[in-house]
Amino acid sequence: MTHVPYIGSGPYCYANSFAMMFGDRAPSTAVIEFAAGGPFGMQLVGGTLPFFDPYGWTPEAGFDGALAALGWTSSVRRGGTAEQALAALAAALADGPVWVGPVEMGHLRHQPGMTGPIGADHYVVVLGLAGGQVLMHDPQGYPYATLPVDDFVAAWRAETVDYATPFTLRTGFRQLRAVTEEEVIEASLPAARRWLSMAEGRHLPAGTIGNAEAAERLAGMIEAGCDRGLRSHLVHFAVQVGARRVADAAACLARIGRGEAARIMDRQARLIGALQHPLVAGDDAAAAALLRRLAPSYAELPAALA
Numbered sequence: 001m002t003h004v005p006y007i008g009s010g011p012y013c014y015a016n017s018f019a020m021m022f023g024d025r026a027p028s029t030a031v032i033e034f035a036a037g038g039p040f041g042m043q044l045v046g047g048t049l050p051f052f053d054p055y056g057w058t059p060e061a062g063f064d065g066a067l068a069a070l071g072w073t074s075s076v077r078r079g080g081t082a083e084q085a086l087a088a089l090a091a092a093l094a095d096g097p098v099w100v101g102p103v104e105m106g107h108l109r110h111q112p113g114m115t116g117p118i119g120a121d122h123y124v125v126v127l128g129l130a131g132g133q134v135l136m137h138d139p140q141g142y143p144y145a146t147l148p149v150d151d152f153v154a155a156w157r158a159e160t161v162d163y164a165t166p167f168t169l170r171t172g173f174r175q176l177r178a179v180t181e182e183e184v185i186e187a188s189l190p191a192a193r194r195w196l197s198m199a200e201g202r203h204l205p206a207g208t209i210g211n212a213e214a215a216e217r218l219a220g221m222i223e224a225g226c227d228r229g230l231r232s233h234l235v236h237f238a239v240q241v242g243a244r245r246v247a248d249a250a251a252c253l254a255r256i257g258r259g260e261a262a263r264i265m266d267r268q269a270r271l272i273g274a275l276q277h278p279l280v281a282g283d284d285a286a287a288a289a290l291l292r293r294l295a296p297s298y299a300e301l302p303a304a305l306a
Contacts, residue, residue: 003266005030005251009141011241014059014101014123016139018066021099021125021173027070030248031181035069035188036062039249039265040195041298042242044214047207048221050234052242052272055210056201058163059102059121062191069187071179074099075172078165082153085167090129092171098126099170100136100156102163107155108138110145117160120237126169162205185252189305196302211298219291222284235279243273261304268297 015029015036026032033039041054067073077088092098101123106114108122127144128135134152138145147155158164179187194200198210209217221230247269253262271294278286 003247003250003254003262006244006247010244011140011237012244013139014063017099017101017123017125017137020137020139021074021097021170022070022072022175025175025178027181027184030252031184032066032070033245034192034249034252035066035184037065037188037191037195038062039245040192040301041198041211042214042294043208043210044217045208046205047209047217048230050214050218050230050238052238052246054195054200055198055208055214056204057195059123060163060168061200065191066188069179069184069191071177071184072173072175074170074174076168076170078168080167082157082167085156085169086129086149086153088167089126089169092169093126093129095171097137099173100124100126101168102158102161103152103155104158104160105140105155106160107151108140108147109151110138110142110147111140119160119162121158121161121164122155181252182256185256193302193305196298196305212295215291215295215298219288219295222279222291223288226279226284226287231279235276239272239275239279243269243276246272258304261301264297264301264304268294268301271297 012029012033015032018032019026019029036059037057038053041057042052043055043057044050089098102121103124104117105120105122106116106118108114122140124139125137126134127137132149133146134149136145136147137143157166201208246265250262250265250269253265271290274290275287278284
């Protein structure tokens with residue numbers, strides 16, 4: 001079976017934001033996602049909220065390791081008051097764009113339909129702050145978007161993003177060494193194995209489960225009656241980003257000769273991606289069957305990555 005890399009739109013906000021900060025030395029977003037660890041596992045947070053990413057993983061949990069593997073470093077600022085955060089942002093902008101997030105996407109009112117918090121994290125690159133407006137590249141599809149400062153601060157406070165510290169930004173991006181994309185992929189394999197082992201989960205809500213158990217449990221939840229909120233989360237976000245990042249991981253593994261691991265992850269990507277139509281169409285039995293086919297693959301992958 002031939003693996004065909006995916007090129008197109010999708011919710012790759014932090015990878016796209018990092019690539020903007022790296023400029024003309026940026027690796028592909030596929031490699032950034034691989035280095036951050038997101039493709040390696042599945043979790044059901046609190047036993048109810050599914051993500052096709054590792055048990056206990058959040059984007060921030062993978063950033064420092066990803067930057068190290070990519071040969072870059074940055075400085076992080078978190079917390080404080082809104083006034084202090086805006087002053088720090090204004091000062092940082094004197095040296096160029098600033099990477100900001102997580103923010104609560106529901107407060108980004110330049111995006112159609114966003115009228116308040118929805119519990120969704122997001123990352124942007126801020127370009128300017130003047131006249132009561134924030135100028136940004138929003139990788140959701142909005143270059144040079146503007147937003148009133150008050151709305152931006154509400155988003156940046158990130159009160160409804162469970163892993164967030166308010167007012168987080170990164171500046172001082174510097175490339176410490178030049179590395180090839182293949183070297184980044186190789187350097188990221190130990191972290192991938194750790195995430196698959198489910199040993200990295202910390203401060204998780206009670207009832208959180210991962211990998212095969214999560215896939216099986218989600219299949220049962222969908223069969224028992226997939227409520228509107230769960231279906232919307234899956235079809236508007238989790239399936240899209242999950243299928244893409246796992247497909248990208250398969251392409252990365254193929255590049256370094258990890259053929260068996262690439263085949264397993266390609267199969268995972270196909271199964272996750274195939275969930276979209278039955279979930280939209282209401283064919284919940286078909287969606288549950290796909291998840292049950294996905295479940296055993298999480299036990300097969302660690303040996304192939306060893």
